Amino acid sequence: MARDQVHYFGAGPALLPSEVIEQAASDFVCYKDNGIGLGEISHRSGDATAVINDAKSKIIKLLEIPDTHEVFFGQGGGSGGFAAVVMNLSAAYAARTHKKGKVDYFVTGSWSSKAANEAKRLGLEVNLVLDPKLVPRGGKKFGAIPPKSTWKFSDPKETAYVYYCDNETVDGVEFQTIPDVPEGVELVADMSSNFLSKQIDVSRFGLIFGGAQKNIGIAGVSLYIIKKSLLTSLPPAELIQLGIPVVPTFLDFQEIVKNNSAYNTVSIFAVRVVELNMDYLLAKGGLKVQEAQSDRKAEKLYEAIDKYPQLFKSPVEKDCRSRMNIVFNIVGDGAEEQFVKQASAKGLTGIKGHRSVGGIRISNCKYKSARPIAKL
Numbered sequence: 001m002a003r004d005q006v007h008y009f010g011a012g013p014a015l016l017p018s019e020v021i022e023q024a025a026s027d028f029v030c031y032k033d034n035g036i037g038l039g040e041i042s043h044r045s046g047d048a049t050a051v052i053n054d055a056k057s058k059i060i061k062l063l064e065i066p067d068t069h070e071v072f073f074g075q076g077g078g079s080g081g082f083a084a085v086v087m088n089l090s091a092a093y094a095a096r097t098h099k100k101g102k103v104d105y106f107v108t109g110s111w112s113s114k115a116a117n118e119a120k121r122l123g124l125e126v127n128l129v130l131d132p133k134l135v136p137r138g139g140k141k142f143g144a145i146p147p148k149s150t151w152k153f154s155d156p157k158e159t160a161y162v163y164y165c166d167n168e169t170v171d172g173v174e175f176q177t178i179p180d181v182p183e184g185v186e187l188v189a190d191m192s193s194n195f196l197s198k199q200i201d202v203s204r205f206g207l208i209f210g211g212a213q214k215n216i217g218i219a220g221v222s223l224y225i226i227k228k229s230l231l232t233s234l235p236p237a238e239l240i241q242l243g244i245p246v247v248p249t250f251l252d253f254q255e256i257v258k259n260n261s262a263y264n265t266v267s268i269f270a271v272r273v274v275e276l277n278m279d280y281l282l283a284k285g286g287l288k289v290q291e292a293q294s295d296r297k298a299e300k301l302y303e304a305i306d307k308y309p310q311l312f313k314s315p316v317e318k319d320c321r322s323r324m325n326i327v328f329n330i331v332g333d334g335a336e337e338q339f340v341k342q343a344s345a346k347g348l349t350g351i352k353g354h355r356s357v358g359g360i361r362i363s364n365c366k367y368k369s370a371r372p373i374a375k376l
């Protein structure tokens with residue numbers, strides 16, 4: 001089996017480095033000469049535990065994660081994280097205060113909007129730190145991050161956490177710096193689509209999470225980095241009394257950490273792909289190199305978009321343009337369809353905008369132009 005050089009710009013699942021695919025394919029068939037592959041061994045076997053531990057320690061090294069934080073693999077993708085965050089962090093706040101906290105959400109695009117809706121659905125009082133409806137955007141729903149002076153936080157003493165999406169994959173909106181939040185309030189970030197694309201100061205976060213399928217690996221696992229002090233809760237009966245939803249055991253962060261990410265059957269193959277990706281990124285020089293590369297690729301694209309305003313329109317304000325998902329429109333009836341067709345003829349695929357917003361979206365995955373794979 002072989003494959004040609006690929007130029008695929010989908011947002012995720014996204015391309016993997018060819019080296020990772022080759023090794024993963026081999027490990028799927030037979031891992032370490034023990035006769036069976038990684039899709040077939042027990043998630044509690046010695047080999048599986050070693051895969052989990054190695055993947056974790058490489059993530060810690062790559063992201064320079066301090067001792068104050070714990071790394072674990074979860075299930076349920078990014079959307080599972082929306083719910084897990086609400087239940088686990090509300091319980092952690094209640095363990096500290098014996099109160100049901102409010103939750104603050106920055107809504108800057110489709111994914112943070114979904115996350116805020118999930119918190120409402122689970123019965124939390126959700127305050128929108130910035131409300132996109134109040135930002136005039138010429139009919140567009142998203143595409144701006146209003147200035148700090150307009151942000152409205154809840155009383156810090158009553159806030160379980162502040163949530164934001166670092167990069168809005170659909171709308172092409174990215175925070176250029178970590179948002180400042182009131183002192184003492186835990187900051188939660190969804191980094192599903194820009195994890196590992198830049199250096200981050202993990203110590204500023206209570207929790208960072210994301211599905212693996214965009215930058216970290218393949219679908220089937222999600223990555224969580226949590227401040228250890230947040231691994232706490234109250235007994236279910238007390239949570240119920242406070243009106244806090246009780247987290248299902250398989251989404252309970254304490255339970256997952258206690259069981260080294262294998263409370264229930266985790267996909268060891270998916271974790272191994274993460275590990276291989278970490279090897280690749282470490283060998284390539286780490287996140288400094290990734291950051292410079294992502295910046296350079298995004299700059300080139302935005303330069304072209306801005307150079308031809310009669311042809312291309314960017315729906316995103318310059319101060320919050322995503323480096324990972326470059327979205328734009330092309331002027332003229334049927335011009336976008338033509339563009340997609342012509343690009344495809346040149347072997348450039350996966351550039352159609354998200355179905356909810358249309359237009360063009362070029363996702364700046366770090367593994368563009370993965371080299372051909374001669375033989376598996």
Ligand SMILES: Cc1ncc(COP(=O)(O)O)c(C=O)c1O
Nearest residue numbers: 077078079080111169192193211
């Ligand atoms: C930023 C962000 N958060 C969350 C999600 C949801 O991820 P999943 O499909 O794994 O639930 C996505 C998916 O594209 C995303 O881009």
